[in-house]
Amino acid sequence: MNPGLNKIVAHSAAILGPAGRLEALFEEPATTDSPPRLAAVICHPHPLFGGTLHNKVVHTLARALRAGGAATLRFNFRGVGASEGVHDGGAGETADALAAVAGARARWPGLPLVLAGFSFGGAIAIRAAAAARPQWLIAVAPAVDRVSLDGFVPPSCPWLIVQGDADEVVAPASVIDWAARRAPYAQLRVLSGVGHFFHGRLHELADCIRADWPSTIAP
Numbered sequence: 001m002n003p004g005l006n007k008i009v010a011h012s013a014a015i016l017g018p019a020g021r022l023e024a025l026f027e028e029p030a031t032t033d034s035p036p037r038l039a040a041v042i043c044h045p046h047p048l049f050g051g052t053l054h055n056k057v058v059h060t061l062a063r064a065l066r067a068g069g070a071a072t073l074r075f076n077f078r079g080v081g082a083s084e085g086v087h088d089g090g091a092g093e094t095a096d097a098l099a100a101v102a103g104a105r106a107r108w109p110g111l112p113l114v115l116a117g118f119s120f121g122g123a124i125a126i127r128a129a130a131a132a133r134p135q136w137l138i139a140v141a142p143a144v145d146r147v148s149l150d151g152f153v154p155p156s157c158p159w160l161i162v163q164g165d166a167d168e169v170v171a172p173a174s175v176i177d178w179a180a181r182r183a184p185y186a187q188l189r190v191l192s193g194v195g196h197f198f199h200g201r202l203h204e205l206a207d208c209i210r211a212d213w214p215s216t217i218a219p
Contacts, residue, residue: 007031008066015075015103018095020084025053026107027062028071036071038135038217039104040114043097043121043128046143047080047087057118057140060202064209065114073104077124090124090147097128112217114138119170119196123147129155135217136160140205141167141196145174152182158214159186162205164194187212 007030014021028036042065044058045051053074062072077093078085085092101113115134117125122142129137130153137159161183163175172190179188189208194201 014082015099017078017083017085017099019078019086019088019092021082022075022078022084022096022099023053023080023082024073024075024100024103026071026073027066028108034069036108036111037069038065038071038112038114039108040065040070040072040116041097041100041104041132042072042074043093043100043115043117043124044074044077044080045119045121047077047093047120051120052076052080055118056202057198057205058121060198060205061116061118061138061140061209064206065116067206068209068213070114071104071108071111073100073107075100075103090120090127093120093124094127097124098131101128101132101134112136114217116140117142119143120147123149126152129153129157133157136214138162138209141170142175143170144178145171149182154183154185158212158216159183160189160208160212161186162189162191162208164191164196164198164201166193167196169196 009030011026076083079087112135114136116138118140122139140162
């Protein structure tokens with residue numbers, strides 16, 4: 001990890017999604033002396049329950065990934081903030097995530113891709129992974145009990161799942177059981193006493209990112 005990469009420049013932009021423009025925030029190193037070594041797209045929690053690109057867990061994911069040398073793209077799903085369209089229950093949001101991936105690849109061509117998400121966004125990242133072909137997939141408290149994963153194709157890349165065992169929104173057992181059945185090779189981190197929004201425990205999420213960083217995209 002390189003603390004020098006904490007100095008960033010942020011660019012608000014719109015990327016073209018399948019339902020119209022998607023509000024996006026590109027963040028990258030402020031100087032060309034330390035160019036990004038990978039690109040990360042982070043998906044936010046449920047749009048109908050206040051989820052946006054500014055969610056604190058999403059922000060923590062972005063900051064932890066930038067500390068490892070990533071440029072990051074956070075975006076609002078359709079119908080959220082300045083993003084056009086209306087909520088689609090998962091299928092449309094998966095298409096939005098793939099549009100964001102395309103936007104990241106256009107801005108940072110040739111860089112390895114990290115695809116990450118929290119809660120609803122974690123499940124959407126899982127849905128999008130087969131088509132996005134990331135080099136690392138990160139799903140934090142993925143809502144596998146609320147978002148359809150029919151037709152799920154396991155990604156071939158390293159995969160980190162982080163789940164609090166005191167989650168009051170996504171049942172921990174649903175994630176643990178699903179991971180055992182559908183993603184047995186994923187790295188599953190279950191954090192004791194951690195609730196859904198990681199109140200007072202966000203540093204532990206960042207620690208998981210640092211500890212499980214794949215050697216294939218070593219910072």
